[in-house]
Each structure stands twice: as structure tokens, then as C-alpha cells.
Amino acid sequence: MKLPDKTTPMAQAIATIKDGDTVMIGGFGVPGTPMTLIHALVAHGARGLTVIKNDANEPGMGVDHLLQSGQVRRLITTHLGLNANAMALMNAGQIEVEFNAQGILAERIRAGGAGIGAVLSDVGIGTELEHGKQVVQLDGRPHLVQTALRADVALLHADCADGFGNLTYRATARNFNPVMAMAAQRVVVETETLVALGQIAPDAVHTPGVFVDCVVPLETLTKEYAVVER
Amino acid sequence: MKLPDKTTPMAQAIATIKDGDTVMIGGFGVPGTPMTLIHALVAHGARGLTVIKNDANEPGMGVDHLLQSGQVRRLITTHLGLNANAMALMNAGQIEVEFNAQGILAERIRAGGAGIGAVLSDVGIGTELEHGKQVVQLDGRPHLVQTALRADVALLHADCADGFGNLTYRATARNFNPVMAMAAQRVVVETETLVALGQIAPDAVHTPGVFVDCVVPLETLTKEYAVVER
Amino acid sequence: MSSARDRLLARAAREIVPGMVVNLGIGLPTQVLAHVPAGIAACLHTENGMAGIGPALPPSQADRNLIDAGGAYVSTLPGSAFFDSVTSFAMVRAGRIDLTMLGAFEVAANGDLANWKIPGKFSPGMGGGIELAQKARRVVVISTHTDRAGNPKLKSACTLPLTAAGCVARIFTDMAVVDVGPRGFELVELAEGRSLAEVADATGAPLHVPDHPIATF
Amino acid sequence: MSSARDRLLARAAREIVPGMVVNLGIGLPTQVLAHVPAGIAACLHTENGMAGIGPALPPSQADRNLIDAGGAYVSTLPGSAFFDSVTSFAMVRAGRIDLTMLGAFEVAANGDLANWKIPGKFSPGMGGGIELAQKARRVVVISTHTDRAGNPKLKSACTLPLTAAGCVARIFTDMAVVDVGPRGFELVELAEGRSLAEVADATGAPLHVPDHPIATF
Numbered sequence: 001m002k003l004p005d006k007t008t009p010m011a012q013a014i015a016t017i018k019d020g021d022t023v024m025i026g027g028f029g030v031p032g033t034p035m036t037l038i039h040a041l042v043a044h045g046a047r048g049l050t051v052i053k054n055d056a057n058e059p060g061m062g063v064d065h066l067l068q069s070g071q072v073r074r075l076i077t078t079h080l081g082l083n084a085n086a087m088a089l090m091n092a093g094q095i096e097v098e099f100n101a102q103g104i105l106a107e108r109i110r111a112g113g114a115g116i117g118a119v120l121s122d123v124g125i126g127t128e129l130e131h132g133k134q135v136v137q138l139d140g141r142p143h144l145v146q147t148a149l150r151a152d153v154a155l156l157h158a159d160c161a162d163g164f165g166n167l168t169y170r171a172t173a174r175n176f177n178p179v180m181a182m183a184a185q186r187v188v189v190e191t192e193t194l195v196a197l198g199q200i201a202p203d204a205v206h207t208p209g210v211f212v213d214c215v216v217p218l219e220t221l222t223k224e225y226a227v228v229e230r
Numbered sequence: 231m232k233l234p235d236k237t238t239p240m241a242q243a244i245a246t247i248k249d250g251d252t253v254m255i256g257g258f259g260v261p262g263t264p265m266t267l268i269h270a271l272v273a274h275g276a277r278g279l280t281v282i283k284n285d286a287n288e289p290g291m292g293v294d295h296l297l298q299s300g301q302v303r304r305l306i307t308t309h310l311g312l313n314a315n316a317m318a319l320m321n322a323g324q325i326e327v328e329f330n331a332q333g334i335l336a337e338r339i340r341a342g343g344a345g346i347g348a349v350l351s352d353v354g355i356g357t358e359l360e361h362g363k364q365v366v367q368l369d370g371r372p373h374l375v376q377t378a379l380r381a382d383v384a385l386l387h388a389d390c391a392d393g394f395g396n397l398t399y400r401a402t403a404r405n406f407n408p409v410m411a412m413a414a415q416r417v418v419v420e421t422e423t424l425v426a427l428g429q430i431a432p433d434a435v436h437t438p439g440v441f442v443d444c445v446v447p448l449e450t451l452t453k454e455y456a457v458v459e460r
Numbered sequence: 461m462s463s464a465r466d467r468l469l470a471r472a473a474r475e476i477v478p479g480m481v482v483n484l485g486i487g488l489p490t491q492v493l494a495h496v497p498a499g500i501a502a503c504l505h506t507e508n509g510m511a512g513i514g515p516a517l518p519p520s521q522a523d524r525n526l527i528d529a530g531g532a533y534v535s536t537l538p539g540s541a542f543f544d545s546v547t548s549f550a551m552v553r554a555g556r557i558d559l560t561m562l563g564a565f566e567v568a569a570n571g572d573l574a575n576w577k578i579p580g581k582f583s584p585g586m587g588g589g590i591e592l593a594q595k596a597r598r599v600v601v602i603s604t605h606t607d608r609a610g611n612p613k614l615k616s617a618c619t620l621p622l623t624a625a626g627c628v629a630r631i632f633t634d635m636a637v638v639d640v641g642p643r644g645f646e647l648v649e650l651a652e653g654r655s656l657a658e659v660a661d662a663t664g665a666p667l668h669v670p671d672h673p674i675a676t677f
Numbered sequence: 678m679s680s681a682r683d684r685l686l687a688r689a690a691r692e693i694v695p696g697m698v699v700n701l702g703i704g705l706p707t708q709v710l711a712h713v714p715a716g717i718a719a720c721l722h723t724e725n726g727m728a729g730i731g732p733a734l735p736p737s738q739a740d741r742n743l744i745d746a747g748g749a750y751v752s753t754l755p756g757s758a759f760f761d762s763v764t765s766f767a768m769v770r771a772g773r774i775d776l777t778m779l780g781a782f783e784v785a786a787n788g789d790l791a792n793w794k795i796p797g798k799f800s801p802g803m804g805g806g807i808e809l810a811q812k813a814r815r816v817v818v819i820s821t822h823t824d825r826a827g828n829p830k831l832k833s834a835c836t837l838p839l840t841a842a843g844c845v846a847r848i849f850t851d852m853a854v855v856d857v858g859p860r861g862f863e864l865v866e867l868a869e870g871r872s873l874a875e876v877a878d879a880t881g882a883p884l885h886v887p888d889h890p891i892a893t894f
Contacts, residue, residue, distance in 0.1 A: 003512055003539035004479050004501040028725040031742045081801030082748065102724060102805040103766025107346065110763050115553025115595060116337065117350040117368045123808050126842045136366055138347045138377065147368065164539040170433065171742040171759050172726045178761045182550055198538030203400065204434060205541035210481050210503065210511045210556050227739045233729055233756035234696050234718040258508040261525045311584030312531065332507060332588040333549025340546050345770025345812060353591050356625045394756040401525040401542050402509045408544045412767055428755030435758035440698050440720065440728045440773050457522045
């Protein structure tokens with residue numbers, strides 16, 4: 001027995017994305033954001049997308065390209081504070097924005113990835129987060145039903161991958177990537193380094209290849225991945 | 231700044247355990263079972279315990295010592311098939327046994343460790359697992375409310391730890407250890423190796439030290455840790 | 461049934477096709493490992509926290525930390541990964557297990573499976589069986605055709621507590637390969653040396669037989 | 678308020694005692710990092726996935742993959758660990774964060790905190806703020822005492838959407854340290870050069886003053 005090879009050319013990896021799809025995108029700020037896959041999705045042109053991403057990056061970077069190109073109908077996120085473009089689109093009603101508490105967004109994605117229907121949490125009880133949510137009592141205390149999120153495609157960034165899709169991440173570039181890797185019908189990963197099977201020690205794997213469908217080795221790292229000079 | 235040191239003598243690490251406490255114990259079979267901490271708990275003598283553990287090990291090994299000593303009132307588990315002693319105690323009514331589907335036991339512990347009240351799952355719908363469980367409809371489909379589990383103490387086994395409690399596990403000895411590390415008021419870890427801070431790469435940590443209270447270096451590995459000859 | 465068992469295990473192993481992630485349940489199913497074609501590109505999963513299972517090892521060569529869910533010592537392949545129990549069952553419930561092979565006490569003609577509890581006699585607990593049976597994309601059973609007393613394990617309805625309802629797609633026994641179809645049990649193949657009448661007689665519900673010739677294994 | 682701010686940050690940093698796990702919110706709180714006593718045995722947590730934050734780094738020395746939740750480049754210490762967002766908030770919700778320091782738009786005399794939304798003006802989203810405010814074992818606020826227009830941020834009740842109810846234990850401002858007690862705002866310390874009358878005047882709810890002498894910082 002040997003493990004299957006999942007390396008895939010960029011265009012083929014994202015070719016299945018259709019108008020109206022839900023797309024999860026990894027990253028918290030620059031680290032872990034799949035800058036190159038985002039550009040490929042802009043070039044691909046699918047429209048009416050629901051994007052699930054922690055934040056909207058900064059103007060001219062990362063998911064901002066996808067917002068500016070008008071491909072995003074709805075954004076499920078936690079914070080847009082560093083992207084005035086995104087806030088302007090939201091205020092103008094050009095994209096619909098759903099805010100989630102950050103850890104609850106992570107849990108909802110994880111629930112989708114773990115085949116769980118929802119989690120019950122008291123986070124946000126007594127705040128606007130209650131609005132529109134089903135409430136269940138546990139031991140006499142109200143909890144919000146935080147339903148699972150799944151996506152048609154997840155676009156992720158890894159530091160290192162093997163051909164089966166075992167992944168490792170660097171430092172704080174891990175963030176939402178491992179949980180989104182669990183929660184999509186098709187998981188597409190761009191990787192800075194592609195190594196032979198066996199080069200990632202079995203105890204060192206962050207995301208097991210079982211979750212991954214396509215591994216896309218990056219040829220170069222564009223300037224968008226670099227340290228941001230503020 | 232430097233990270234706090236949590237190395238603790240064995241006796242002191244488990245001294246807080248009281249009669250009637252709930253104790254989570256890592257391990258799936260021999261790998262990852264904290265054999266030495268279990269013996270210490272037998273010597274300590276606390277009674278009327280609720281033990282949460284995937285399985286009951288085998289006769290004369292691991293948690294079986296705690297069952298035979300009469301310290302366990304209730305066992306929350308998934309499978310006793312390899313321990314005829316445990317099944318006999320259960321059948322004689324000397325311990326109360328609650329069976330959970332294995333992944334649901336893991337999720338319930340994780341919910342406790344993640345500060346989530348419960349998860350909603352359709353696992354076991356149409357089986358005995360429904361009995362006594364609250365049901366919530368999600369999109370018109372019934373889901374069981376699987377409530378969070380937490381413990382007073384978790385007893386865990388690591389391959390390697392630093393003084394802050396960053397842990398790594400070996401191979402399939404990982405199993406329930408990382409999730410139990412999240413879910414107890416006091417997390418006590420026996421470790422085969424204790425290394426200096428910085429010797430575990432930050433990207434290689436399996437359980438962050440933030441979750442851990444006491445690190446107990448093992449002086450020797452007893453025969454109970456060895457390969458089982460069947 | 462030693463050589464019949466080997467033929468059964470080898471036949472079941474052919475159910476594994478390239479690209480699959482497969483979980484082998486405790487008992488007869490884990491013995492399929494030794495029969496999987498050497499070069500096939502597939503991934504075996506064990507619920508105690510590993511993907512990419514390599515060959516089983518005798519105690520003398522075993523790693524004390526590396527077992528499968530049944531407690532057997534196994535090995536790694538290039539590209540294996542270890543993970544915790546939570547992640548392992550996330551794979552199961554979220555549909556990343558293409559095929560699971562499970563043992564059975566009883567299988568019903570509607571695909572119901574009972575394999576974890578004989579009330580009053582044997583209640584070891586369900587382990588990971590309920591989630592595997594309910595959530596794997598395809599569930600097949602590997603079992604003897606009858607129990608030790610000679611009673612059919614394939615029945616019109618299960619009498620024991622269910623593991624999961626309507627989950628079984630195919631059954632591999634020492635006598636036959638049987639599918640669970642819209643009409644109930646449907647004969648697919650016969651074990652070498654077994655007659656159609658003998659198999660129908662050992663089956664506790666109607667066994668539908670196709671009108672084309674039946675292959676043997 | 679440059680030197681007043683430094684004194685404020687240094688005073689807030691003294692809130693961190695050995696053994697604590699501490700999360701510093703975006704804005705003034707993250708600037709506390711530079712004021713934490715060098716030798717103290719404590720662990721700083723950032724919700725984007727790190728425990729054991731080391732000193733901030735200028736861009737020329739930065740690791741492009743290593744930022745805090747505010748996007749500043751930071752470094753590791755011996756014993757630092759990286760983890761994903763799910764694990765990071767598990768720490769928050771399960772009570773492993775001993776102290777969080779947050780910014781504020783408004784704090785009410787009952788400990789209510791509003792710091793994430795000014796309807797119609799500024800709605801960047803709550804990020805991790807709601808969970809930190811609701812679930813950290815101790816929540817303190819670091820803020821200017823008044824807003825840019827000179828209006829009190831400490832009020833009898835919040836007018837903006839809440840981050841969490843009754844969560845704030847203590848407030849560090851450029852003018853004073855104020856506790857939220859059973860009676861409401863209770864003066865703890867005064868900033869050097871500030872008078873009691875001046876602080877009471879800048880506070881939008883009764884400020885209870887102890888009958889012992891007030892220390893300054």
C-alpha cells in the first residue's frame with residue numbers, strides 16, 4: 001500500500017468552484033492567507049460567493065481583491081477593522097456581512113468539520129449576538145444554538161505539504177487553516193514547500209492528509225506574503 | 231518575561247483529589263495510559279470516584295487497579311471488551327457504567343474543554359443512545375443534546391514535556407490525552423522525558439502548557455508500559 | 461474454515477479501490493490488512509488516531525506506542541499521520557471515511573446492523589462502531605454466514621439492539637457475497653464449493669438470486 | 678499624554694502577577710507588553726494562536742508569519758507554543774485566561790462593557806472581544822478617561838451595544854485606577870498630578886472615594 005498523490009495544477013484545483021458557492025479562506029491578517037489561490041479565484045471569475053474568513057485583510061491585499069472584483073455576495077467574518085474598503089462595501093449594502101464572535105466562528109466551522117450539527121454556547125447572551133438565534137436551556141441557563149458551517153471549497157495556505165496532503169503551518173499562520181481543512185467538500189491547499197511522502201514525521205503533522213483533496217505547490221511567494229511595513 | 235515552572239512531585243500533584251471527584255484518565259489500551267499516576271491514585275486512596283476513560287485496559291493493568299481497589303463508583307467509557315474484570319464488576323452492580331459512542335465521548339470532553347455547553351449530534355438516533363437524552367430539531371432533523379463533560383482532575387501521559395507543561399505525545403499514545411488536557415480543573419501529566427523550555431519547537435507542541443497545571447517526570451517506565459505479549 | 465477465511469478476506473480486500481480511506485473494524489475486518497494488494501494507493505484509518513496503517517508487526521518488532529483499535533501492533537507508511545481521538549472521529553462523522561468494514565452479530569434485509577450488545581450476555585460497549593456504521597460513506601460487513609450454533613446472522617429483522625439503521629450495503633461471509641438492495645438480500649457471489657441452495661438455507665430471509673450466472677470467489 | 682500614558686501602561690503592567698496567563702486586547706492594551714517586568718514568570722496569550730509572547734519586533738527583524746491579534750510583529754520565548762484559532766478560544770472560554778486587558782468605548786458602573794460597535798458610525802466587528810470580556814477570569818479596561826470630545830467613558834449605563842454585561846473589574850485610565858464594586862465606581866489610585874475633583878468631574882457616574890489616603894501612580 002502507498003498513500004494517494006493529490007498534487008494538482010492550480011487551475012484544475014479551483015475549476016470546480018461555481019457561482020453561488022460557499023468558500024472558506026484561511027488566514028488571520030497576512031499569515032496563513034492563501035494569497036495566490038485568491039488571485040486564481042479572481043481570475044476564475046465565479047460570482048455570488050459566500051466567503052467565510054476571519055477578517056478582510058487590508059486594502060489591496062488577500063481577500064480584498066475578491067471583494068473589489070464584486071464576486072462576493074456575503075461575507076461571514078469576525079472583524080473588518082483593518083480594511084476600510086470592506087467596511088465601505090458593507091455600509092453601501094454591496095456585500096452582506098454576518099459578524100460572529102471569533103471563537104464561535106471557529107467552533108461553527110469545526111462543528112461542520114466534525115460532523116456535528118451545532119454547538120450550544122452562552123457566548124453573547126445579553127448582546128446583539130442573540131438576534132435570530134435559537135435558544136436551548138441547559139441546566140436552566142440559556143444557550144445559543146450555533147449551527148455548523150460547511151463550505152463547497154476551502155482555500156488554505158500551508159508552509160509544508162506532502163503529496164497526500166499532510167500539512168504543517170508556521171507560527172501564527174496556522175489560525176483558521178486546520179479547522180477549515182475539516183469543513184469543506186473540497187479542500188485546496190497552496191503550499192510553500194512540497195516534500196516527499198515520509199518527510200513530515202507522523203507526529204509532526206498539523207492537518208492529516210485525509211482531510212485534503214488538492215495540493216498546489218507555489219512557484220513563488222509574491223510580495224503580498226511579506227512583512228507589512230506600516 | 232519567562233514562562234512559569236510547573237514541575238511537581240508526584241504525591242503533591244495528586245494530593246488535591248477528594249472522595250467523590252471526577253477523574254479523566256488518558257489512554258486507549260496501553261499507549262497514553264498514565265500507569266504510574268494510576269498507581270499513585272490507588273495509594274492515595276480517594277473513593278467514590280467517577281472515572282472517565284475510553285476503555286478499562288486489561289486485567290491487572292492501568293485503570294483495572296483502580297477498579298479492583300473499589301475506588302470507582304461510576305465509569306464513563308466506550309468499551310470494556312478487553313477487561314473481563316470490569317465487565318464482571320459492572321454485571322454485579324459494583325460499578326455503574328455509562329457507555330458513550332467513542333467519538334461522542336471525545337466531543338463531550340472537548341466541549342467541556344472548549345467552554346461549550348453541549349454539542350448537537352445525530353449519532354445514535356434510532357439506537358439505545360437516545361435514552362434519557364434531550365432532543366433538539368435542527369433543520370427538521372432530530373439531534374441529541376450531548377452535554378459537556380468536565381473533571382476535577384485529568385491524569386495524562388506525555389512522551390515529552392517542558393516545565394511550563396507544553397506536551398508532545400508519541401504515535402497512537404495521543405488519543406484522549408490532548409482533549410482531556412483541556413477539560414479538567416487540574417491537569418496532571420506524567421512525562422517520559424522532561425526537557426528545558428525551548429527544547430520543544432513552538433510549532434511542534436501538541437498540548438500547549440496553558441492547559442497544564444502539574445508536570446511529573448517519570449523516574450522509570452514500569453513493565454505495564456511495555457509491548458503486550460498475547 | 462481456514463482457507464475459506466483467506467479467500468473471504470482476499471475477496472473483501474478487493475473492495476478497496478485506489479484513492480479510498482478505509483477503516484477496518486475489530487475482528488475479522490482487521491485481518492483484511494494482510495490481504496490488501498501491495499501496490500494500491502489507499503489509506504487505512506484506525507479510530508485510535510492514525511491514517512496510513514502499514515503492516516502488522518510481531519511483538520518482538522513492535523513499537524509499544526503504535527497499535528490499532530483492536531490492540532494489534534502496526535507500523536507506519538511514508539506519509540502516515542497520527543492525531544487525537546477527536547480528530548479521528550471528525551474524519552468519520554464528516555464523511556472522510558469512504559469505506560468501513562465491520563463485524564456483525566446480525567444484519568437485517570433492510571441493512572440494519574447489530575454488532576455491539578447481546579443484552580444479559582455480552583455488553584462490552586460500542587466503542588467507535590456506532591459512528592462508523594452510521595457515518596462512513598459505505599459500510600460492508602465481514603462475518604461468518606451463521607453463528608456458532610449454526611443460526612443465520614442474515615435475518616429479516618434484527619432482534620438485538622441496533623448499531624445503526626439501514627447502514628449495510630454489502631456482506632462478505634465464508635459462504636457468499638450478498639448485497640442489501642431495494643428487495644432485501646441479493647446474492648452477488650458464491651464461495652468456492654458452496655451451492656446456491658446451501659447458502660439460501662443458511663440465510664434467515666429471502667435471498668434474491670440474479671438471472672445471470674453467479675461468480676465464485 | 679505621552680508620559681502619562683507610559684505611567685498608565687506601567688501601572689497596568691503591575692496587574693500581571695507571577696503564574697498568570699494574560700491576553701492583551703488590541704490598542705492601548707497591547708502596548709502594555711513593553712512594560713511587563715523583565716523577570717516575571719507569566720504567559721501572554723494572543724487569540725490568533727500563540728502563548729508565550731516575546732518582545733515586539735520592528736519590520737526589519739520580523740518573521741512574516743508571527744504576529745499578534747493586532748497585526749504587530751512579535752517574537753517567541755523559550756517555551757512558546759503555537760496553536761489554531763479553535764484551541765486559542767478553547768483556552769478563553771474554558772477559563773484558562775487569568776486576566777484580559779481590553780479597550781473600551783464605554784464602561785458602566787455595573788461593569789458592563791461596550792467596545793465593539795458604534796451603530797451607524799463604526800462597525801468593524803467584535804473579533805475575539807466578546808469571548809474575552811465574557812470568559813476571562815478577570816477583565817480590566819485600559820482606556821483614556823474621556824473620549825476625544827472630552828465626554829466621560831465611565832458612565833452610569835452603557836448607551837452602545839454591549840460587548841458583555843457586568844464583566845469589568847477594574848479600569849486603568851490616564852487619570853485614575855477605578856474599581857467596579859458593589860456600589861459602582863470606586864477610586865483606587867490617582868494619576869500623578871490629577872486631583873480628585875478633576876477625576877470625579879470627568880467620570881459620568883458617582884465615583885466613590887475611600888476614606889484612606891489615595892495612592893498615586
